Amino acid sequence: MRVDFTKMHGLGNDFVVLDARVHPVPAIDTALARALADRRTGIGCDQLILLEPSDAADFRMRIFNHDGGEVEACGNASRAAALLHGSAASVETSGGTIHVEPTNGGASVDMGKPRFDWEAIPLAYGMDTAVMPVGWEGLDRPGAVNVGNPHVVFFVENTDAVPLDVIGPQIETDPLFPQRINVNVATIENRRHIRLRVWERGAGLTRACGTGACATAVHAMRRGLVEREVTVTLPGGDLIIGWDDSERIRMTGPASESYRGSFEWDDFA
Numbered sequence: 001m002r003v004d005f006t007k008m009h010g011l012g013n014d015f016v017v018l019d020a021r022v023h024p025v026p027a028i029d030t031a032l033a034r035a036l037a038d039r040r041t042g043i044g045c046d047q048l049i050l051l052e053p054s055d056a057a058d059f060r061m062r063i064f065n066h067d068g069g070e071v072e073a074c075g076n077a078s079r080a081a082a083l084l085h086g087s088a089a090s091v092e093t094s095g096g097t098i099h100v101e102p103t104n105g106g107a108s109v110d111m112g113k114p115r116f117d118w119e120a121i122p123l124a125y126g127m128d129t130a131v132m133p134v135g136w137e138g139l140d141r142p143g144a145v146n147v148g149n150p151h152v153v154f155f156v157e158n159t160d161a162v163p164l165d166v167i168g169p170q171i172e173t174d175p176l177f178p179q180r181i182n183v184n185v186a187t188i189e190n191r192r193h194i195r196l197r198v199w200e201r202g203a204g205l206t207r208a209c210g211t212g213a214c215a216t217a218v219h220a221m222r223r224g225l226v227e228r229e230v231t232v233t234l235p236g237g238d239l240i241i242g243w244d245d246s247e248r249i250r251m252t253g254p255a256s257e258s259y260r261g262s263f264e265w266d267d268f269a
């Protein structure tokens with residue numbers, strides 16, 4: 001069976017998007033998702049995205065990491081999905097229902113409310129998630145927040161100086177995080193600007209992480225370090241993150257389609 005795909009990205013965080021609303025797509029398992037995402041032998045991407053019909057929203061978005069694991073949320077992919085859908089829509093994800101709205105060259109997304117209680121992150125045991133009494137090789141006292149998926153956020157003097165490729169996987173798989181974790185290392189430039197690098201759970205270093213930008217901005221706002229709207233600069237470019245009185249997070253930024261193609265399902269199954 002041949003299956004069509006669209007290659008898309010948000011700030012260089014790239015996706016293979018399968019649209020089961022248009023053509024049926026057979027069931028995806030971890031091995032197939034990993035094979036498609038492999039940059040040497042597959043199509044290659046940070047995340048595989050499956051759009052499906054939904055009873056609860058305009059459509060459903062499922063997210064598979066580069067390692068094949070299915071996860072709850074992806075900020076950059078939600079902007080890509082908005083672009084593909086072409087109009088404002090509610091989107092069911094396993095991390096909650098979000099609302100997307102295409103803009104010129106991208107999308108604005110209501111990402112829902114962040115959760116800060118330790119059970120919701122989740123952590124292995126209870127602690128204050130605003131200033132966690134833990135540390136890993138020079139990175140310490142982070143915060144944790146769930147924005148549909150789990151994040152830990154460290155503030156450092158210079159994000160570029162942190163060996164995130166070495167320390168990221170150690171923190172991602174630490175037993176403190178029973179569902180593993182996305183690792184954000186951020187520098188507060190001023191009250192309206194944050195610089196951020198992310199080690200993504202199941203994908204490693206990416207050019208950008210939309211949920212990481214949301215988690216980092218909200219954590220900085222919770223600590224009173226920045227205003228309620230900030231620009232977050234990632235290696236792939238900028239996102240605007242707002243967290244208003246409704247307590248819902250708004251993420252605005254670009255998304256693009258790279259190309260369309262098709263592949264033989266059995267080559268990867």
Ligand SMILES: N[C@@H](CCC[C@H](N)C(=O)O)C(=O)O
Nearest residue numbers: 074075076149201209210211
């Ligand atoms: N790139 C994404 C996040 C993808 C999922 C994440 N790696 C996880 O495991 O939770 C984004 O833009 O948010």
